[in-house]
Amino acid sequence: MVRAPVPGPSTLQLPGVPPLLQRIYAHRGVTSADQLDYSLTALIPPGKLGGSVEAAELIHQVMADNGRILIVADFDADGATSCALAVRSLLAMGATQVNYMVPNRFSDGYGLTAEIAEKALTLQPDLVITVDNGISSLAGVALLRKRGVAVLVTDHHLAGPRLPDANVIVNPNSPDERFPSKHLAGVGVVFYVMMALRARLREQGWFPARGLMEPNLADYLDLVALGTVADVVQLDYNNRILVQQGLARIRAGRCCPLIREILVRSGRALARVAASDLGFVVAPRLNAAGRLDDMSVGIAALLSDSDSRAAETADLLDRLNRERKQIEQEMKEQALEYLDSLELDEQLPYGLCVYQEGWHQGVIGILASRVKDRYQRPVIAFADADGETLKGSARSIDGLHIRDTLESIAVARPELLSKFGGHAMAAGLTLDKSCYPEFCRCFNEAVETELKGRSLTGKLLSDGGLKASELSLGMAEQLSRAGPWGQGFREPLFDDRFEIVRQRVVGERHAKMTLRRGDFADHLEAIAFNQVDALPEKTGVSIQAAYRLSVNEFRGARTLQLMIEYFQVIE
Known part of the structure; x- marks a missing residue:
């Protein structure tokens, strides 16, 4: 366990923000209040993403000619949300012929391959847009271009030594691209392209000429937040804006029915949804469709406004996710048995x-x-x-x-x-x-x-210990609201010494404990998932624990609970 350096008193001064939160922000590189402004006006402008203006011009031309647009998506949650965002946005902006295709993980493989390009041609598209893939699809793009189909590649993966011969490429990680945020997920790239398209159509007088209401693309930020968190990209400042704005819409109930249905069925209160709920509740269930079945099922539900369809698909995704967990557990046991044998032989x-x-x-x-x-x-x-x-x-x-x-x-x-x-x-x-x-x-x-030479052992980076006054339900709630937390902007983690008063096993593998700390009057409830093997043989012993402050909700009551990441008995 490693403690982050304690920042000096003048490192960060945020009026009205508790000292603990200021310390946490300073540990994560926040240097001013401006970096906590999560309003959409603080987003990097779409025109700064290379290729976005050219992409908008290309899509506009196809729309003006009443052309057919085909979205080719990846089969994970980022790809599914990217596809749903593109289809919803294009239809809202007046495109009349929009279709999508997602390769099957097992029969088709990843990306716009030559085989997928051949299947795409049967739909006679005028423009193919890849989302969350395409930067390595040399053969597929070449085949489409040879057949007279325009291709727009939107991706965020790293490019190889050669780029596909697409009409336009939009990728923050393209060679020589200077977009300040290199960590956009695929769905973030699509959001930027759609913002550039809307600006282009607005300049051309597209919406009034066709009697259309100009769409508010912020209405689709629930999809952007989900795809960004699901793909575990770094939550740099720009991504935090996208995620926070998406979470605000989910909390207000302004999200697509499938996201709402999955959260509610999993016992999450919409008004208090956090980024971790997207990462650990919604994303695994959506990904289960692409892992075990066909991601087209998930995309269709993300595109639907039907509550009944959302409920039906949420049931299916939950069943697939349970099946995935069982398969994963069996594979994990086999892998660990093999690797443990190598470890015993020091190999x-x-x-x-x-x-x-x-x-x-x-x-x-x-x-x-x-x-x-x-x-x-x-x-x-x-x-x-x-x-x-x-x-x-x-x-x-x-x-x-x-x-x-x-x-x-x-x-x-x-x-x-x-x-x-x-x-x-x-x-x-x-x-x-x-x-x-x-x-x-x-x-x-x-x-x-x-x-070689590095110590290959896991380290937990702690924000230090908490004062007794900070061990409270109110602080847990405040920390939850202070995010979004995630990759590259880690959720606060603390470490302290406690005494185990009571302990028991729940759910076969989880350690439930009641803890005491000398300077804290009340007992503290804690849970350590999948750490039953670390429990001591008796109570009354001291432990050093790395933990998060969390809120336990049971029968309408909300209480403080320590979520223990790791603990060890102190001899």
Whole structure:
């Protein structure tokens, strides 16, 4: 456990903000009150995103000609929300022929491949817009252009050595792109393109000429918030504005029925929804459609304003998510059994590759993430794509850019990788099954070169201890409202010493505790998920705990609860 440096008293001065919150903001690099202004007027203007103006001109021309527009989406939550945002926005702005297509994870693979381009051509589009994909789709884009179809690529993933020959590319991570926020999710890129399109149409007098009300694109920020949080991109200042504005609309009940239905059915009060609810409640259920079934189901529900359809789809997504959890648990047990045996033999590699026949393609990304958290090493989990090919999903740790690592392998050993793509913390790849042993060796060597000498142990960065007056329900509520918290703008975490007064196991794996601290008059209720093995044999012992302040709601009562991330007995 590592404590963040305590900022000096003059580091940050925010009138009316409690000292604790000022300390927390200072730890996260906030230097002025301006960086906490989450109004839409503080967004980086859309014209600053390279290609957005040209994209608006292209879409406008197709709309003016009553052309057919086809959206090609990715099959995760970012792709689904990107697709729904694009379709809803285009229809609201007067496009008359808008359709969408999402590749099937199992039969089609990722992105605008040549095969997907062929399927797209059967719909006779005049313009294909990729959302959350396309920057590596050289063959698919080339095929469409050859057949006379215009292509607009909107993406946020890192580009390879060659760019697709699209009419326009909008990507904050394109080479030489100077957009200040490099961390836009795919749905954020689409939002910027739609803002540029609306500005273009406004300048051309489009809306009054057609008797249309100019749409308020802010009405779709619930989709932007969900996709941004789901894709675990860094919540830099610009992304925090998008997420906070989306959360405000969800809390006011102004969100698409599917998001509302999932939250309510999961026991979340809309008025108090936080970014973590999008990340841990809504996103996994939406992603379950793409992992186990077909993301078209989720997109269709995001596009529908029907309460009954939302309820029906929420039931389906909940069932798929439970099924996903069961599959994930079985795969995780198998992976950990294999890796634990390597650890016993002191042969645990720097870069971990795991694979077993029968593993589910749609769950390997989550598996890689779980194994990465356990061993604090970059991980690639593989599953059979067919009898001769493996698909891999990679997750990295701070300090290792996973896509660049894969690229270094591809340059040195081009015969090993069929294709790959991604960004710093996550990537996907494909290779021949026969290449797997040699790829594992090369991956370990590449990771070891980058990380050798580093201590590969997990660290929790704490904001320090809390005063007795700060251990309150009111402070927990204030911290929840002070976000949005997430990747790159971490939720406040504290650490203190407590005595265990009572303890019990709930839900098989969770440790429920009643704690006491010498300077605090009342007992504190706490829960530590999946940490039952760390419980001492008896009560009355002291522990050092890293915890968050949370609110427990039960039968209408709201009480303070400590959410313990990690604890250890103090001898």
